Amino acid sequence: MSGPSFWGQAYEIGLKDLRVEGRTGEVLNITIPFGAVALLLIPLAIGTDRPLIASIGPGMFWVVTLLFGMLVTFRQSATESSANREMMVLLGVDPAAQFAGRVVASVLLLLVFEGVLAPATIILYNPDPVEGWAILILVLLLMAVGLALIGTLASGITAGLRSRNTLAPLLVAPLALPLLVGASQTYEALAQKSSILTPILLLLAVVLGLAVVGVLTARFLEEASR
């Protein structure tokens, strides 16, 4: 009996990941509160310099999103035991479909994460208002997709390694740097009413590049993890 199509497989993998998250509540009950606490502590540490707090607010949001967002994607992959990975191989599931399914699930979780932390940042930091909310929403989406791609890719590279918990963050940092630069420069450009084309193109190029690399290397990484 033939199985589902590529996107059918990706859908099943993504649905399973979200169902597991629904049971464990890792993102909702652990990562989001910790991210919010991190955002809260920074202005407390800085003191009463309101203009400074307002100016660093957006940057803090991107940094917290990047660091805690990584935890979201890593936790997703931690649910896969070697027995489960081998079962997927024997079921003939396309590794690229697994990659796609995990990325989509992580993107949805990261959007929830950003959806809670963005209002928290506005309340805590009171940043200067900028025009172009639609652009900012696009940046939030690209950041979520980029982080999901990086996290899933790093999880794939380190799957089956004993040192995966140490190695994965070291892989993520350089890969996530262009995302951080692209997101913060877009905000900066909106604040200064200058062109956003370059940072948006940077974000798009990073996301596209990561997606291509992730899909093309999925089978190789799956084999290497066995």
Place this chain on the structure above:
Amino acid sequence: MQLHGVAVRYGRVPVLKGVELAVPSGEAAGIVGPNGSGKSTLLRVLATLLRPTEGSVAVFGTEMGEATAFAIRRRIALIGHQPALYPQLTLRENLAFVARLSGHTDERVDEMLDVVGLGGAKHRRAEQSSHGMQRRVEFARVILTRPDLLLLDEAHAGLDREAGQLVDAVVENVRSRGGAAVFVSHELDRMLPLVQSTYELTGGIVIAGSSS
């Protein structure tokens, strides 16, 4: 299924050395041996999950390469030491996940869970279920996906008599359809009635083989 001169090394450590083994269609073979003798590694080679360092493996009459392995994997089922289940999902959700990925409907899932005696416990999470119940889900997976080659690693371990009979029934089901099964076990007495040939593995070498 045929192995010829199969050797596997992890780095410089040899795990299997020159293994010769053949299991014809419609038969079951048992592999016995002490801990660390390479039994589980041998099963992973047969499952196409591990490429041998030397030698050749032919499954369903096809010489194993990466392209051929991908094509035949759907016809192989492996029940390993650790149950291949997601602890946070219910027993039914675990089986339904496999069913949908292999092109089966949800109705078949409930049917299979009834067959393995889990109809009343299907909404229990895997992490809250006993080892025996988790194993039963794996047997349901085998019945559902109808593999032509069934590989079992210590399948009887930790199972009560009733669940043990389920193992026997699953193996018979595969054999009766013209498939083959390979057991790895310490419990020779539970394995012997089910197999047509046995192999003894010590230090990665098949030191004895017998057919009944």
